Amino acid sequence: xxxxxxxxxxxxxxxxxxxxxxxxxxxxxxxxxxxxxxxxxxxxxxxxxxxxxxxxxxxxxxxxxxxxxxxxxxxxxxxxxxxxxxxxxxxxxxxxxxxxxxxxxxxxxxxxxxxxxxxxxxxxxxxxxxxxxxxxxxxxxxxxxxxxxxxxxxxxxxxxxxxxxxxxxxxxxxxxxxxxxxxxxxxxxxxxxxxxxxxxxxxxxxxxxxxxxxxxxxxxxxxxxxxxxxxxxxxxxxxxxxxxxxxxxxxxxxxxxxxxxxxxxxxxxxxxxxxxxxxxxxxxxxxxxxxxxxxxxxxxxxxxxxxxxxxxxxxxxxxxxxxxxxxxxxx
Amino acid sequence: xxxxxxxxxxxxxxxxxxxxxxxxxxxxxxxxxxxxxxxxxxxxxxxxxxxxxxxxxxxxxxxxxxxxxxxxxxxxxxxxxxxxxxxxxxxxxxxxxxxxxxxxxxxxxxxxxxxxxxxxxxxxxxxxxxxxxxxxxxxxxxxxxxxxxxxxxxxxxxxxxxxxxxxxxxxxxxxxxxxxxxxxxxxxxxxxxxxxxxxxxxxxxxxxxxxxxxxxxxxxxxxxxxxxxxxxxxxxxxxxx
Amino acid sequence: xxxxxxxxxxxxxxxxxxxxxxxxxxxxxxxxxxxxxxxxxxxxxxxxxxxxxxxxxxxxxxxxxxxxxxxxxxxxxxxxxxxxxxxxxxxxxxxxxxxxxxxxxxxxxxxxxxxxxxxxxxxxxxxxxxxxxxxxxxxxxxxxxxxxxxxxxxxxxxxxxxxxxxxxxxxxxxxxxxxxxxxxxxxxxxxxxxxxxxxxxxxxxxxxxxxxxxxxxxxxxxxxxxxxxxxxxxxxxxxxxxxxxxxxxxxxxxxxxxxxxxxxxxxxxxxxxxxxxxxxxxxxxxxxxxx
Numbered sequence: 001x002x003x004x005x006x007x008x009x010x011x012x013x014x015x016x017x018x019x020x021x022x023x024x025x026x027x028x029x030x031x032x033x034x035x036x037x038x039x040x041x042x043x044x045x046x047x048x049x050x051x052x053x054x055x056x057x058x059x060x061x062x063x064x065x066x067x068x069x070x071x072x073x074x075x076x077x078x079x080x081x082x083x084x085x086x087x088x089x090x091x092x093x094x095x096x097x098x099x100x101x102x103x104x105x106x107x108x109x110x111x112x113x114x115x116x117x118x119x120x121x122x123x124x125x126x127x128x129x130x131x132x133x134x135x136x137x138x139x140x141x142x143x144x145x146x147x148x149x150x151x152x153x154x155x156x157x158x159x160x161x162x163x164x165x166x167x168x169x170x171x172x173x174x175x176x177x178x179x180x181x182x183x184x185x186x187x188x189x190x191x192x193x194x195x196x197x198x199x200x201x202x203x204x205x206x207x208x209x210x211x212x213x214x215x216x217x218x219x220x221x222x223x224x225x226x227x228x229x230x231x232x233x234x235x236x237x238x239x240x241x242x243x244x245x246x247x248x249x250x251x252x253x254x255x256x257x258x259x260x261x262x263x264x265x266x267x268x269x270x271x272x273x274x275x276x277x278x279x280x281x282x283x284x285x286x287x288x289x290x291x292x293x294x295x296x297x298x299x300x301x302x303x304x305x306x307x308x309x310x311x312x313x314x315x316x317x318x319x320x321x322x323x324x325x326x327x328x329x330x331x
Numbered sequence: 332x333x334x335x336x337x338x339x340x341x342x343x344x345x346x347x348x349x350x351x352x353x354x355x356x357x358x359x360x361x362x363x364x365x366x367x368x369x370x371x372x373x374x375x376x377x378x379x380x381x382x383x384x385x386x387x388x389x390x391x392x393x394x395x396x397x398x399x400x401x402x403x404x405x406x407x408x409x410x411x412x413x414x415x416x417x418x419x420x421x422x423x424x425x426x427x428x429x430x431x432x433x434x435x436x437x438x439x440x441x442x443x444x445x446x447x448x449x450x451x452x453x454x455x456x457x458x459x460x461x462x463x464x465x466x467x468x469x470x471x472x473x474x475x476x477x478x479x480x481x482x483x484x485x486x487x488x489x490x491x492x493x494x495x496x497x498x499x500x501x502x503x504x505x506x507x508x509x510x511x512x513x514x515x516x517x518x519x520x521x522x523x524x525x526x527x528x529x530x531x532x533x534x535x536x537x538x539x540x541x542x543x544x545x546x547x548x549x550x551x552x553x554x555x556x557x558x559x560x561x562x563x564x565x566x567x568x569x570x571x572x
Numbered sequence: 573x574x575x576x577x578x579x580x581x582x583x584x585x586x587x588x589x590x591x592x593x594x595x596x597x598x599x600x601x602x603x604x605x606x607x608x609x610x611x612x613x614x615x616x617x618x619x620x621x622x623x624x625x626x627x628x629x630x631x632x633x634x635x636x637x638x639x640x641x642x643x644x645x646x647x648x649x650x651x652x653x654x655x656x657x658x659x660x661x662x663x664x665x666x667x668x669x670x671x672x673x674x675x676x677x678x679x680x681x682x683x684x685x686x687x688x689x690x691x692x693x694x695x696x697x698x699x700x701x702x703x704x705x706x707x708x709x710x711x712x713x714x715x716x717x718x719x720x721x722x723x724x725x726x727x728x729x730x731x732x733x734x735x736x737x738x739x740x741x742x743x744x745x746x747x748x749x750x751x752x753x754x755x756x757x758x759x760x761x762x763x764x765x766x767x768x769x770x771x772x773x774x775x776x777x778x779x780x781x782x783x784x785x786x787x788x789x790x791x792x793x794x795x796x797x798x799x800x801x802x803x804x805x806x807x808x809x810x811x812x813x814x815x816x817x818x819x820x821x822x823x824x825x826x827x828x829x830x831x832x833x834x835x836x837x838x839x840x841x842x843x844x845x846x847x848x849x850x851x852x853x854x855x856x857x858x859x860x861x862x863x
Contacts, residue, residue, distance in 0.1 A: 142842075214407075217435065256685075302686045
């Protein structure tokens with residue numbers, strides 16, 4: 001495990017910090033403009049849809065890692081939170097014709113509350129039971145949704161994309177922009193958590209929960225915060241999805257594919273910091289897009305599974321951890 | 332003693348299924364006192380500590396600390412009001428450096444918020460336990476005695492009124508045992524009451540003002556070291572030791 | 573009134589039959605998780621492996637699935653030993669069990685399911701045998717043979733395991749390692765080897781149970797997922813380490829599912845065992861606290 005940012009080093013001056021932030025934002029803005037230009041240059045809608053999928057996984061992987069990597073609690077029920085986002089959209093679309101932007105905060109709150117509830121019921125138990133319960137919750141939720149006819153039940157529901165969107169031209173561009181914004185937001189949030197005492201407390205819980213409690217860390221409270229944040233972010237990831245694929249049914253929304261990818265990406269990329277999930281999502285996301293287009297989509301599921309098992313057994317610190325290990329050995 | 336006890340455990344009972352680990356145990360500790368807690372393996376010492384620190388819920392009896400009944404408090408709350416412990420087998424936070432390990436209780440148990448202050452306090456504690464040279468090292472490179480010092484340092488960082496040193500000397504050499512004893516004496520000198528759980532008798536005799544003996548879940552002796560060691564039942568319990 | 577009573581009795585009977593069979597599926601988890609503390613969530617994947625092996629040999633070679641059940645067990649035992657050896661080397665030894673170990677089994681679950689999908693496709697597969705089809709009539713109630721046979725074999729399996737655990741040296745060593753790993757070392761027995769054997773047995777029962785499952789109902793690769801909740805719910809409800817508890821809990825889960833299916837509709841059934849699990853853990857987690 002790499003050491004988290006050494007917060008006991010010299011504290012830089014306030015103006016230096018702001019200059020660094022401004023520079024960071026500047027570089028970020030330039031990169032984003034370049035990204036859009038590159039995608040536009042391909043001239044296809046597919047480029048945006050592929051990019052949307054990859055960025056969606058960055059969001060999911062980062063969200064999962066807040067609880068999984070930082071606190072050490074494995075959530076197998078990612079699909080459930082994702083589906084909460086999907087079905088909040090379906091419900092709000094059918095009942096109130098609410099636009100996507102208005103639905104986002106609603107799903108975040110709902111998914112966050114479900115995370116809080118699940119956590120409250122199971123986080124006082126060992127990590128293993130929490131994990132099994134997340135799996136259980138996913139199945140229970142899927143059963144509930146399958147039997148809920150208003151949102152289509154097992155037959156599914158259709159969502160119509162709006163005719164036009166101000167500022168962004170095509171709707172795919174708009175969806176991508178929203179997902180990109182959320183993904184960037186989640187990475188910034190994860191980075192912020194790492195650097196605050198919440199992150200330090202979660203790291204202590206992950207390493208030795210009993211010793212952490214004995215050191216005054218309110219473990220349950222911190223875990224509940226992590227679970228709620230993680231859940232809310234995963235719900236956000238699912239919210240634009242119905243507009244993305246225009247037809248949602250429980251099998252798609254609760255797909256095991258999402259659950260496996262969300263776990264594989266941080267584990268392969270590295271769970272200690274915010275960078276790991278991003279690396280894992282980019283790598284795996286791009287590989288999968290390529291394999292789906294060139295070979296077949298079932299094969300790409302197999303690849304994810306095999307990579308997950310390999311990395312977990314051989315390189316448990318992920319790629320980021322592996323590189324850090326190399327650097328340490330050289331020094 | 333005319334002063335009120337710092338800690339008063341009364342009638343403490345703990346069962347696991349059909350097995351009674353502790354049977355109506357009474358234990359008192361006075362401010363600034365050095366208490367040795369001894370007993371054969373399996374006698375309930377660790378269980379008693381776990382009941383004191385909140386790891387286990389009592390099946391009977393109560394724990395009163397500094398005048399308040401803390402029997403229903405959870406672990407981190409008990410640490411915050413002044414009860415700290417070190418673990419038998421050291422449990423450092425593997426992913427944090429030595430100084431970061433010390434910072435955790437400072438931030439969470441004591442509630443310090445200013446990063447500069449926390450760092451300074453942590454380095455001061457490392458100096459007290461003799462680990463300041465290893466401040467930025469990772470726990471995995473520490474030796475056994477250094478890990479034990481880290482355990483004590485982490486407990487000390489919670490600014491406790493009562494510190495439970497749970498077998499902090501197991502497996503150490505004679506000189507290493509003396510190193511740890513020196514740290515404990517110094518901490519007691521600063522006003523911290525200490526419960527020393529140990530099998531190393533010379534350390535217990537040297538350190539304790541009072542010794543309590545647990546055998547099979549019951550306290551069979553409680554008094555000055557010389558008296559307790561000469562007690563016939565205590566001798567019997569340690570036959571073959 | 574008569575119709576409801578008939579329905580009730582039928583549901584109860586189906587539930588008990590199913591429950592008896594569920595015990596065979598869960599006994600492997602009671603051993604692996606309850607006794608050895610290995611959260612093998614890939615257990616249902618191995619059940620599916622057994623089911624599809626039975627399908628394959630039944631369809632292409634006309635072999636009776638019960639024969640497949642028997643023949644496949646020794647191989648599954650060896651496979652189990654290999655899987656445990658791998659798990660031990662990669663995780664238990666490094667005491668990295670929680671995050672990585674769980675992810676490992678999840679990955680294995682996924683690989684097996686996708687593998688079966690690639691080979692056999694998404695269609696439901698079934699087997700044929702002389703006892704599938706006919707039913708035994710007992711007064712107003714008729715019980716299909718395809719449920720009775722796996723029940724009998726399944727119960728036989730559970731009883732054999734119980735006898736093995738309580739009467740043989742190896743079995744008692746397994747019970748001992750569940751309680752205190754170090755004590756075994758003092759008697760000169762390598763606890764790692766014992767756990768290997770135990771895990772092998774657990775996997776063997778999983779594969780066997782899968783072969784029995786396809787006798788009861790047609791299966792497709794993702795059916796395994798329903799069993800994750802079932803087997804863990806049964807293990808937890810049954811008190812984790814006791815086989816007797818497992819049998820009782822299986823009956824409860826079986827009957828609960830059967831009633832839900834009959835009176836609320838089959839689309840609600842998958843949620844029952846998972847729901848029971850969540851409720852049990854939330855309310856009565858005796859002996860499940862980490863400390």
